[in-house]
Amino acid sequence: MSVFPGRLRKVTLGGRRKAQGASAAPEREAVAGMADVAPADIASNDPIIAYFQAASGAVDLEGLELESPARDALRAAGVKMVVPLVSQGELIGLLNLGPRLSEQEYSTDDRKLLTNLASQAAPAVRVGQLVREQQAEARSRERIDQELRVATLVQQQFLPKELPELGGWEVAAHYRPAREVSGDFYDFIELPEGRIGIVAGDVTDKGVPAALVMATTRSILRGEATHAAGPGEVLRRANDLLVPDIPPQMFVTCLYGVLDPATGRFRYANAGHNLPYVATADGVVEMRARGMPLGLMPGMDYEEKEGTIGPGESVLLHSDGLAEAHSPDGEMFGFPRVMKLMEGSGGGSEMIDVLLEELDRWHGRDAEQEDDITLVTLKRSASAGVTMSADEPQEELTSTAPAAPGRTSSNGRADDSVQVLDEFTLASEEGNERLVMERVTGAVAGLPLGSKRLERLKTAVAEATMNAIEHGNQNKAELPVSVRVMATDDDVQVHITDLGGANEVPDDTETPDLEAKLAGMQTPRGWGLFLIKNMVDDMQVTTDGDHHTIELTLHLKGDGNDD
């Protein structure tokens, strides 16, 4: 019952006051006050609540036959009679009375008077309660608004006040905060020899804590950018500095790149942030580089790569708020849509306009924005310099990063035959498995995998991700699920890792007993691991104490490929 605890405890008729306002009362002085009864909570399952609610007037506690701890407590406190205060069918308080001062029993007139009093007092008390509740709510809202204002202030204080002017380049940025500002940020850092550092990041969590972590991360990156050798090293050092100071279960995804405006060369490293896209004459390409988000684990290495933004080409750095926005019926805007829109957009600030207009059109201009949206784009003028390599695929640009720590794939081959197609992390939120399906589908697009086997891979990936979110990370949104998509000549492999290494690995891959489920003898659930196992050619589950990984393998050719 919603009234307990809380409302009831405040309403006792205290002190040695006499009941007033009933001129017909013959023995007003006879109504005793309760000097020492402290307001008491009544358990919500106490049957006395229903009894009082239904009572038509004063209740004599002496004669009340009920198994009720509250009745016993009231009696022990010396209460003889209780007058329930009921407003609109809801019990909102009690008038508790001790014995009459004259030591006589309460008369019929006393009871009438009290019942009368209660019926008039109840609505007034209710109004008082509502006013008090509203005041408390208003104070709480004010506190939240105040915190949001502080968070917004901190965040906007640290966003660039003006964009850098680079000869031969058009630089544009757009930042659109959600109502509950989260932790998006971007930055431009001037470096020696005319180069410029470009940062796009996103702190998990919202409000003041996220804003403070954002400010710290920005300062660390600014400090390291001028010292460290390259973007990978900058992120490595920033991660090691952040890990000891960041609140538990918060982390920062961050893309850091260094552009040489004269040549268009862009060296970059990525700590789990959305991949930057480059709009070229031949379509949109992703700039991939491996790396865990900042602040999660010390000693991480960040792959460093280099690409060239050719004349007329645009690079886009973007936060989740765009691709992960939802339409009113729950459909996601999606990365493929972003890439497609970039293709026909003309690049630069025009491209930002196209993206935002389409987003507004798609989820409705009045819809509340779910997350901050940050878009940063750099467009190289078409007449600038010499075309470096418009037909050179970005993915094949050399990695200068140290190789990932010696891993061996589940089929026993060493890592050097494995090509990483994509690597990313995402929050442990229900439904995010569809993001992973979409992203993995994009990553394996160039592989000889028929549509039937692609569907199987998608289902296996979705189920493994759901498993990681629900069982591994216990639905804690702030814990990341890491996904790595790889290919060898023969196989496609997807590794899905959560932070549930300490949890027992479930072993329910046996065929579920459908008859027992249909007969209501077993829960209808329990299909996840069974489905995964039946969708792929091999499934391994590994754990290292901290992490728990499901490794999925599908053969690209051979007997298993039955498309």
Next chain:
Amino acid sequence: MTTRGFEAHARHREGVVIIDLSGEVNKFSGATLTAAYGEATEGNSSSVLLNFLDVDYINSTGIAVIVALLAQARTEARRVTAYGLTEHYKEIFEITRLSDFMAIYEDEDNAVAQVPA
């Protein structure tokens, strides 16, 4: 990301009760599906036909929702059939053996012709 517009609406065709499903079948679909099933079986029909044509995603928790519906239909001695599944979900219904307990038809005409009203 918890809402993904699952809908289920009952209609009648030639005496057969059809429930048109759309969107994503997952653990949040249970209440909507049960409500549509309740509406569909008000006239005490002996069978229910599920239309999956507009369903774009079914996950393991959605399978559980369908199993629960089949279990309910079974206690009421009602037959459940289906049509409009993609090849992929047909395969999944075979692997899970759901198709042993729920006949799958290619299209609505076929399904309606086979289902006793």
